[in-house]
Amino acid sequence: MNTLSDARVSELFSQFFGSQPQALVKAPGRVNLIGEHTDYNGGFVLPAAINYHTYIAFSPRADRLLRVVAWNFNHADVLIPLTEEQIEDEQHPWSNYIRGVVQQLCRAGFTLAGGDLYIAGDLPSGAGLSSSASLEMAVIRALLNLSGETIDPTKAALLGQAAENQFVGCNCGIMDQLISARGQTNSALLIDCQDLSTRAVTMPSDWEILIVHSGVKRGLVDSEYNQRRQQCEQAAAHFGQTSLRAVSLADLLAADGKLDNLSFRRARHVLSENARTLIAADALANGELSTLVNVMGESHNSMRDDFNITTPAIDRLVEIIASAGKGQAGVRMTGGGFGGCVVAVAPAEVIPRLMAAVSRTYEQETGCVPTLIPAKASAGAFSS
Numbered sequence: 001m002n003t004l005s006d007a008r009v010s011e012l013f014s015q016f017f018g019s020q021p022q023a024l025v026k027a028p029g030r031v032n033l034i035g036e037h038t039d040y041n042g043g044f045v046l047p048a049a050i051n052y053h054t055y056i057a058f059s060p061r062a063d064r065l066l067r068v069v070a071w072n073f074n075h076a077d078v079l080i081p082l083t084e085e086q087i088e089d090e091q092h093p094w095s096n097y098i099r100g101v102v103q104q105l106c107r108a109g110f111t112l113a114g115g116d117l118y119i120a121g122d123l124p125s126g127a128g129l130s131s132s133a134s135l136e137m138a139v140i141r142a143l144l145n146l147s148g149e150t151i152d153p154t155k156a157a158l159l160g161q162a163a164e165n166q167f168v169g170c171n172c173g174i175m176d177q178l179i180s181a182r183g184q185t186n187s188a189l190l191i192d193c194q195d196l197s198t199r200a201v202t203m204p205s206d207w208e209i210l211i212v213h214s215g216v217k218r219g220l221v222d223s224e225y226n227q228r229r230q231q232c233e234q235a236a237a238h239f240g241q242t243s244l245r246a247v248s249l250a251d252l253l254a255a256d257g258k259l260d261n262l263s264f265r266r267a268r269h270v271l272s273e274n275a276r277t278l279i280a281a282d283a284l285a286n287g288e289l290s291t292l293v294n295v296m297g298e299s300h301n302s303m304r305d306d307f308n309i310t311t312p313a314i315d316r317l318v319e320i321i322a323s324a325g326k327g328q329a330g331v332r333m334t335g336g337g338f339g340g341c342v343v344a345v346a347p348a349e350v351i352p353r354l355m356a357a358v359s360r361t362y363e364q365e366t367g368c369v370p371t372l373i374p375a376k377a378s379a380g381a382f383s384s
């Protein structure tokens with residue numbers, strides 16, 4: 001699955017610009033093991049950075065411009081001014097992530113220097129594996145390297161999130177940027193999104209992560225995502241709070257029938273998911289497979305029944321993997337939802353059985369073509 005490497009992206013830069021790049025940086029995508037739609041509710045998440053990246057090979061320029069070439073978009077070539085005033089580029093929507101980051105870095109007081117950037121990634125886009133957060137983190141690293149400055153990884157994540165919220169128009173939480181910035185090899189990161197504190201959770205050495213792309217391209221993501229966020233805020237408001245983190249599951253359950261059913265179910269997903277995420281972190285740390293399998297299964301059902309963000313093909317994919325795992329594979333949809341990927345965690349010897357079951361039945365039953373993506377928990381952009 002890995003189609004790129006540092007050497008390959010440096011070579012692509014040289015072929016395009018006619019000289020060696022001065023340096024190369026990369027930032028990983030992520031897979032969320034559990035804790036979905038909890039980050040913007042001040043809750044808990046348990047993602048891992050993965051060994052698929054956005055790479056940027058770059059060299060300085062004499063003017064205050066970025067010339068950016070995108071390998072993943074047919075070598076599209078754009079010029080971006082290094083100023084706070086950025087104009088949305090409808091022709092090259094991918095470049096808006098870069099424009100938003102430039103705007104945020106300028107606002108934060110960084111003095112940026114011009115550069116030629118060659119960007120290439122081996123993360124599938126639209127898969128729910130955070131190719132956009134990895135692009136934001138890689139751009140921050142490249143631009144600060146060009147201007148000879150440094151940044152705290154959590155601050156880098158917050159600037160990336162602000163770029164997406166304010167310039168791109170998706171009201172995302174902090175999980176994707178934070179794990180892309182701060183991921184650790186062989187570990188997932190338990191993040192408390194209320195205060196951004198983290199705890200590295202080392203995976204048992206004989207367990208592996210398997211990601212399966214459902215072949216369902218994510219659709220209507222931004223509108224549905226922003227709507228879920230509003231519904232959660234409404235549910236919190238019922239309790240006189242601005243965040244669901246301030247509401248306990250017991251208080252919510254006691255209010256059944258008093259707030260509208262949709263808000264109740266949205267909040268029940270978030271609050272029960274917070275509890276499951278804490279249980280999953282301990283289960284992963286202690287190698288308690290059956291506990292992990294249970295909470296991942298419950299998480300999927302809650303996303304399906306209470307948060308309504310799965311699709312029939314994805315539900316079927318989860319069933320196929322769970323049944324092939326015979327109680328030895330934790331499996332659930334991962335990411336924002338409405339398509340994208342499923343994540344499974346299982347002992348290494350179980351993984352081939354899961355892959356065989358997917359290849360044998362999924363496409364035949366659903367008409368969707370799956371992609372198997374074996375993954376390793378990897379270092380973040382600012383951790384290596």
Ligand code: GLA
Pocket residue numbers: 032035036037038039040172173174175176335336337
């Ligand atoms: C997207 C967002 C994250 C998070 C997940 C759902 O990936 O960018 O902030 O909300 O969806 O858990």
